[in-house]
Amino acid sequence: MSRSDRLPWLLSAVPSFTRAEANRHGVGWRRLAAPDLERTFHGVHRHVGAEPSIRELAEAYAKRMPRRQVFSHVTAAALWGIPLPRRAEPARPGPVAVSASARPLLHVAV
Numbered sequence: 001m002s003r004s005d006r007l008p009w010l011l012s013a014v015p016s017f018t019r020a021e022a023n024r025h026g027v028g029w030r031r032l033a034a035p036d037l038e039r040t041f042h043g044v045h046r047h048v049g050a051e052p053s054i055r056e057l058a059e060a061y062a063k064r065m066p067r068r069q070v071f072s073h074v075t076a077a078a079l080w081g082i083p084l085p086r087r088a089e090p091a092r093p094g095p096v097a098v099s100a101s102a103r104p105l106l107h108v109a110v
Helices: 019-024 054-062 073-080
Strands: 016-018 037-041 044-047
Touching: 016 019, 016 054, 019 044, 037 054, 044 054, 054 073
Parallel strands: none
Antiparallel strands: 016 044, 037 044
């Protein structure tokens, strides 16, 4: 990757960032479409790598979450560290190919 294609330090040091944050640092849409980044949610990008934990997904979604929404149910319990029965724990990807649908679901209430 050439020097001009590198993300600014402030964006490469965080797990996820919004498109507005990228624009403020001079990162264009072509760079956001590069294979080392993925669009986790509309307007939110993250670095490609290991599958995100439920906490990382929640932090990414929180960057675009309206004030009237809150995390609820299993997501809230996981974020607060509340023990859950095994059947209620967020889904974990298995040994098969991982797709976006294999990620843990976020429970959000309005």
